[in-house]
Amino acid sequence: xxxxxxxxxxxxxxxxxxxxxxxxxxxxxxxxxxxxxxxxxxxxxxxxxxxxxxxxxxxxxxxxxxxxxxxxxxxxxxxxxxxxx
Numbered sequence: 864x865x866x867x868x869x870x871x872x873x874x875x876x877x878x879x880x881x882x883x884x885x886x887x888x889x890x891x892x893x894x895x896x897x898x899x900x901x902x903x904x905x906x907x908x909x910x911x912x913x914x915x916x917x918x919x920x921x922x923x924x925x926x927x928x929x930x931x932x933x934x935x936x937x938x939x940x941x942x943x944x945x946x947x948x
Contacts, residue, residue, distance in 0.1 A: 874945060876903045876911050881934060881942040884921060888931035 920938035
C-alpha cells in the first residue's frame with residue numbers, strides 16, 4: 864500500500880517537472896537543477912523522469928545525446944489535470 868504522504872510528494876514532483884517543461888524545453892542538467900531545488904531528491908527525480916519518458920508524457924530527441932526534453936500532448940493533458948485541484 865502506498866503511503867499517502869509519499870504519493871502526494873511524487874505528484875508534486877511530477878507537477879513541478881511538467882510545469883518546468885511547459886515553459887521551455889530543457890536539457891537534463893537544467894531540468895534536474897530546477898526540479899531538485901524546488902522539491903525531491905536526485906533518486907526520486909531520476910525515477911519520475913524515467914516513468915514520464917516511458918509513459919510518453921515527456922519526449923526526447925534520441926538523435927543527439929544532449930538533446931532537450933520537451934512536453935508531449937499527453938504530458939500537457941496530465942499537467943492540466945494535476946493543476947485543477
